[in-house]
Structure formats: structure tokens, C-alpha cells
Amino acid sequence: IITHHFLIEKSPVRILKNGRAFRQLKKLLQKERFDLIHCHNPMGGVLGRLAAGCYSPASILLYTAHGFHFYKKAPWKNWLLYYPVERALAHLTDILITINREDYERGSRFRLRRGGSVWKIPGVGLDVNRFFSEEEKEKRKARLGFPVDSFFILSVGELNQNKNHRTVIRALSQMEETDICYGICGRGESRKELEKLIEKEGLADRVKLLGYRKDIEEILPAADCFLFPSRREGFGMAAVEAMAAGLPLITSDCRGTREYMRNGMTGIVCRKNRPESYIQAIRQLKNDPEIRRRMGRTSRKRARSFSADATTDVMRQIYRTAAEKYENVNQE
CATH class of the missing domain: 3.40.50.2000 (Glycogen Phosphorylase B;)
Structure with missing residues (x-):
């Protein structure tokens, strides 16, 4: 597995560091060809989708939202800052993956790219036997x-x-x-x-x-x-x-x-x-x-x-869907 390490700050106000990460992503996408690009977390999702949308438009873009920052009874600042960004970036997203019912229902109202789909997975995968013990x-x-x-x-x-x-x-x-x-x-x-x-x-x-x-x-x-x-x-x-x-x-x-x-x-x-x-x-x-x-x-x-097997089953379906979508998009 080849890895590339980019430092992406969680905070949206860390413009200089995140700007550097965006430029690194740009260079990588211009150099390499990726069929699928899977982004995680708010800033990773923002930078990854923007970079891929600009420099790798043929790639299928997946984004896992590990909890939207806008939700029922969230501070108005969250809605003002994060909601418009996620709604706009949905137009660059082919598959949106959520981890709870509220986010799934809200994400289903977004307009995704190329007739994209919204999924909900049962957590991120758990080894249910790892945490149980009979010791006193x-x-x-x-x-x-x-x-x-x-x-x-x-x-x-x-x-x-x-x-x-x-x-x-x-x-x-x-x-x-x-x-x-x-x-x-x-x-x-x-x-x-x-x-x-x-x-x-x-x-x-x-x-x-x-x-x-x-x-x-x-x-x-x-x-x-x-x-x-x-x-x-x-x-x-x-x-x-x-x-x-x-x-x-x-x-x-x-x-x-x-x-x-x-x-x-x-x-x-x-x-x-x-x-x-x-x-x-x-x-x-x-x-x-x-x-x-x-x-x-x-x-x-x-x-x-919420076992790893349950999550893996859904993720297999998601990646199959993404692969089929890639074939369809690049045959057009």
C-alpha cells in the first residue's frame, strides 16, 4: 500500500496549513490517476472533494460524514458555516456515507453529482469479542x-x-x-x-x-x-x-x-x-x-x-456501486 501524508487541520480557520495540504493534493491528483477517491471528516472532505472535483473529475468521489456539524438544536453558527458548505460540496459527491439516521435523512435531501446515492452504515466496524472478559x-x-x-x-x-x-x-x-x-x-x-x-x-x-x-x-x-x-x-x-x-x-x-x-x-x-x-x-x-x-x-x-462483519457487508455494496458507476461514467 502506497501512502502519502498530508497534514490537514480540523479547524476551518487554519487557512495556511490547509492551503498547503490542498496544493499537495493538487500535485498528487495531477500526477496520479485514481478511479475512486474516498474522503473522511469535515476538512478532509472539503479539501479532498474540491481538489478531486477540479483535478480528477473522472474519479468517483465518496465521502463519509462522521457526524454533520449541523443537526437538530445545533448552534446557529454551525448551520451558518457548515450546512451551506456540505450542501454545495454534495454537487461534487457521487456517494455520501452517513453513520446515523438523522444525517442520512438530511443527506438524502442533498443533490449529489451524477445521480449519486446516500448510504447509512452501522458504525465503523467493531470486534464484538475483543471487549468481553470473564475475569473478576x-x-x-x-x-x-x-x-x-x-x-x-x-x-x-x-x-x-x-x-x-x-x-x-x-x-x-x-x-x-x-x-x-x-x-x-x-x-x-x-x-x-x-x-x-x-x-x-x-x-x-x-x-x-x-x-x-x-x-x-x-x-x-x-x-x-x-x-x-x-x-x-x-x-x-x-x-x-x-x-x-x-x-x-x-x-x-x-x-x-x-x-x-x-x-x-x-x-x-x-x-x-x-x-x-x-x-x-x-x-x-x-x-x-x-x-x-x-x-x-x-x-x-x-x-x-454494529460488528465489523455488518459494516463490511454494507461497505462492499457501496464499493461495488462506486465501481459500477465509474465504468458507466467513463464509457460515456
Whole structure:
């Protein structure tokens, strides 16, 4: 496999660096011939589709939207900036791939190039057996530095405002129970802010920032439940990994979690920015081991719908469609 490394910044305001990446793409497309070009993520999708539309018009362009930045109840700035761009770039897109129902329905209203099609895939592919273990939770808790008899809640996600860990920390600070521990795996710009909040609320012995981890499959089985409080998610693969580990979920209500979350069956849905909603959910799961077991079994069963095999089956259909489209376009 031949690779070409271009640095594409996530932020649309990083004009100089993204301009350099565009010029690199231009040179590559002028030098090489590609039948299919598949773009991912907002800025990769913008630069890739613009470059391919200008310098490789015969190529079939696929774009996977890992969660549009415009969605129901999104800030008006998101709609003002991102919606017109995606709508315009749809005219350069032959196949649009989405990962949740809301994005699929919105994308289906775009006018794609050459009578293009919109697809929805079941996540990005999960090894459902990787995250399940029969080893005792107590041993795993001890290795993480938590009391073996504690009720251990786990979150996995970047430390930023969107992931909303702050609301959960505030919820824990309002609870009288002192045997509840909370571990957050991830790194990001909000780490110092969260550390200060944890210290301020007197939770340093019960709430730990575990950093970026490559052993999530070893940590998930230590948890009694998985908490996913994001304000916005295109899908949220971390939560599906927790389901594969047989954990009940506590999640916010957003378009991504609606793909797999079933309130009262796989876990409990909370109001995004309401600590009291999380307090109620945590207490319910903590005080009822049988509900945890039942929800955990249902979660594990439902996680199979998002397996790598399920995603691969759909992607094969998509690439077959793209290949057929390429043949038809280049025969004209």
C-alpha cells in the first residue's frame, strides 16, 4: 500500500496549513490517476472533494460524514458555516456515507453529482469479542487503583467541552454516596480544567483522569456501568465498545446514541446538562444489580448489530456501486 501524508487541520480557520495540504493534493491528483477517491471528516472532505472535483473529475468521489456539524438544536453558527458548505460540496459527491439516521435523512435531501446515492452504515466496524472478559471485576478495579468494593463508572472520550465530563463530576459532588468511583480515559484541552474541578469538589480520591489508553479492552470489564454524556455525537463508538463488554449504559440523548441506545433496555438516557438526571440514573443502576445484569446482556446482544462483519457487508455494496458507476461514467 502506497501512502502519502498530508497534514490537514480540523479547524476551518487554519487557512495556511490547509492551503498547503490542498496544493499537495493538487500535485498528487495531477500526477496520479485514481478511479475512486474516498474522503473522511469535515476538512478532509472539503479539501479532498474540491481538489478531486477540479483535478480528477473522472474519479468517483465518496465521502463519509462522521457526524454533520449541523443537526437538530445545533448552534446557529454551525448551520451558518457548515450546512451551506456540505450542501454545495454534495454537487461534487457521487456517494455520501452517513453513520446515523438523522444525517442520512438530511443527506438524502442533498443533490449529489451524477445521480449519486446516500448510504447509512452501522458504525465503523467493531470486534464484538475483543471487549468481553470473564475475569473478576475486583482484580481489574484494584489494578486501576479503585477500591474493589466500589461502584465503578467509566467514561472514554476526549477531554473537551463536547464530551461533557464536567456535568458528571458535578453530579457526583452532589451525591452522598462515597463508594462511587469515576474513571475517565482520554486526553485533551480540558484536562487542567477538569483536574481543578475534581480538586475543588473534593473528589480527588474517587475521580481519576486515566489518560489516553491503548488497553480499553482491559479496562472496560472493570466497570459496573459506562457513562457517555456527550452533548453531540455522530455515532459514539466508545459506547458500543462498552456494550460489547456487556455493560449497561448511561448516555445523553443525541443523534449518535439513538442508533444503539434503548432507554430501559440497554441503559438509561439522561438530559445532557442536568446533573440531577445523571444522579438518578447512577443511583438506579448502583442499587439494582439485577437491572445492571439484564441491561448488560441486552447491550452485548445489541452490539453485534454494529460488528465489523455488518459494516463490511454494507461497505462492499457501496464499493461495488462506486465501481459500477465509474465504468458507466467513463464509457460515456
